[in-house]
Amino acid sequence: MTEAPLTAREYRDLLSAALEEAITADARRPTAHTLFTPDSHRSALYVDNVVVQGGRGVGKTFWYWSLLDETLRGLAADEYRINRLRRLRVAPGYGLASRHDCYPGPMVLRGLLERGEDPYDIWYTVLLASLGQPDLLGLTEWADRIAWVRAHPGPAERTIEEADRRAYEDNIVHLLIFDALEHLQAERRQTDRLVGGILRLALQMRFATRSIRLKVFVRPDIFEAARHHFADASKLSAYSARLEWTPTDLYGLLFHYLGNEDGDTARRFRESTGGWVPEGDGSRQAPPRLLSGSEQAQKDVFEEIADPFMGSNVRRGKTYAWLPNHLMDGRGQVSPRSFLEALSTAAETTRSNHPDHGRALHHEGIRAGVQKASARRVEEVSEDTPWVELAIKPLAGYQVPIPEATVLSAWKEANLSAVLAEETARYAQADTPDLVRTGPRHPDDLARLITELIELGVMNKPRSDGRLDLPDVYRIAFGLGRRGGVPRSQA
Template identity: 80%
Template sequence: MTDTPLSAREYRDLLSAALEEAMSADARRPTTHTLFTPDSHRAALYVDNVVVQGGRGVGKTFWYWSLLDEELRGLAADEYRLNRLRKLRVAPGYGFAMRSECYPGPMTLRGLLEAGEDPYDIWYTVLLTALGQPDLRGRTEWADKIAWVRAHPGPAERTIEQADRQAYEENLVHLLLFDALEHLQGDRGETDRLVGGILRLALQMRFSSRNIRLKVFVRPDMFEAARHHFADASKLSAYSAELKWTQPDLYGLLFHYLGNEGGEEVEDKARRFREITGGWLPESDGRRLAQPPLLSRDENEQKRLFEEIADPFMGNNVRRGKTYRWLPNHLMDGHGQVSPRSFLQALSTATEVTRARHPEHDRALHHDGIRAGVQTASALRVDQVSEDTPWVRFAVEPLAGYQVPVAQSTVLNAWKEVDLPSTLADESARYEQADIPENVRTGPRHPKDLPRLITELIELGVMTVPRSDGRLDLPDVYRIAFGLGRKGGVPRPRT
């Protein structure tokens, strides 16, 4: 272990390189070097947990791709001590990628629904296709495949029975993965029906087969809505896990990237970082280095190390807040969850702002840079939620300039002034008429019922009701970019 710490500038260089890679990670599939296994995600990988709930940017797609990759499954099996992950035969049931041979895309799904197809039959056919039903191989159109399944219930059922029996004999599990469900259809009601069909099939396989499982990555609000579309849906709660990020998880992710950065210009700095912190396992067979448990779990050790990198306080003294806790606290959504993407974005911005405004500062991150980082992360988070649920922007933008907490009556009056229901109806019609699958998005369940829109925003974590008088609040991660004020809060960036 070396006794020579990195200087502020060296830490800054290492942060810039590592966070640049981290920020582009969601545009690429996971690799052995980017795989990070927080303790709190272990239950999500249990084979028998068929529902994995998580908001935007918490890792649903990350684990979807990781489970599809045999090498990454093996790494996860080692680190989580889940040997069953090595005994899977995995196939995609739905996802971002266009895989018409595996599942129907959004436009095809729209046609199937318009033709009166039952969502359950659609996904039942997808499962049979994944299991290799021979009579489906020669059919390219999903309507033809579904028609065959409906006309031949006996052979279809025997396909599942035989696949289940063979998997049991080989000590394997067939696992069908579902992700990106918010992009199934533009109409929220149709999306809920489709998700309900997936969950119904997942429940049936959980109880009727020994070695065929579905794993459904889904937003919590969509899970709750879809459960109303079939009987016995409540039973799925016993086989559900949540993707959450604790404060130690977030800082552990940061240190993971610092220790694994392999760029030529900072490779020596990453090596010295590992020597300073100690306990890293040696790299072998091209695999990434595993960080010591203290850096991923021990808050006191994390706080000590982070205070070598960043100002300990968000000002001249402790009254402005301790940086280690201040940062994640100001990135939480209404459910108390922090997206790792927002966390890393805030740190990336903090690094560059410190480099530009405080280049001689004695730490890599100045508290002004961290505050600017939260502002940037807020803008990113609003962009993310607007991509998944565009109606949220139309609902919150009329509130710009208000101070939170704000009375519900004030919010409803602001919406009435801009005729929000008409705006939402126009947007829904525009997406329904779109011919490009990437334009498919979901709208609110009750666009004309303004009080229920508030409930939906609360379910999404965009709003909260922290006051006994019923006044509404917006977490800083949304409030700042949407232009609402808070007395003493982080201000909106100046243009």
């Protein structure tokens, strides 16, 4: 006897339970149940790609922890058919976890920089320690370890050469991985120097060795700034990948979480959608059509969960396409965290405001979810690049698309160049070491500020008439309007 399909309330409860962990993924270690392998991320795991760029919430920390875990590496090797992942010896070069034995933390790094240490020497020493250089293992302080390396360049070089030779003979690769680089130092100029040292070492190992590699998970703006701190940085572009998400990847991630939740409701969801394959680790592999193989199959399942339209009919938009479209930044990219948070909020809003609705997600709940995701995204960009908020604030109340001349006029009226100069001076003061210096590169050139905002994905210029737009994921929380669009956030 076939079981009855899930009710709207059961779907709603399943969404809330499954997505609670997903939207705080950076704070939790990945597991076999949460490991999701979109096709577009394959190149990020190529061992020879030493730089992996990605903004907030796209999976940098997820893959950092997955590479450190032998079991998860094996699962990724199977899914991506990258056998080389099974032949890695992985060590952390830097991350959020406190690991003084593996790398110096922010306080120690600040002291090392104040002593005049070269960032390259710091990370070269971290690499030697990860390779088990015996003289370093007997020293507990990083300052002493760096001093030993400086005093013994010959033995240090031979350690690299010997480790590379043995790894090549054993058909393995030593991989040193870096994450959370925005937390290296509060003062951005020091962070740029430190990341420049990591990238310089990564490039050197890529060309000088056969079996020693670095993999650096980094925000694009930090990567671009750090490249100015050493020669030949442009060569890294050939060994760089980006973590990006397509709409079908995002819906595949959603179904992956629903199908891997514990309990009877998740079991019934798997049975109703069919084709799930149990893995030996207890996880379940979704059928390809639900991951990224069939947009129509994804639409059919999602329309059992959410209203098919963002109103009473198709003129308001089809929900399956509408949701990712309204979460895209100016470069067409969607953070999976924003996507999942919007759905989680939609479930809670529907539960509160439309508890008897025939589907788990009411279209007004989805609009509320996009508003919540927009607010979170603006918080993130304001933390990462505070000058962006200063630039967009004078535009609050305007409606997009907006003529470039209107933007420049609003900025001049707000005396934006002076405001940015004042902020830059604050960051440069010796008695404010905890402030983060994040740009912009050309604070005195208002026209070039527009270019920088477009590069960050906060603005775009999609129209032939030259008018500027703000994607909804930023527009809503920043307080700009759009005719017929999602209402801007109210204070």
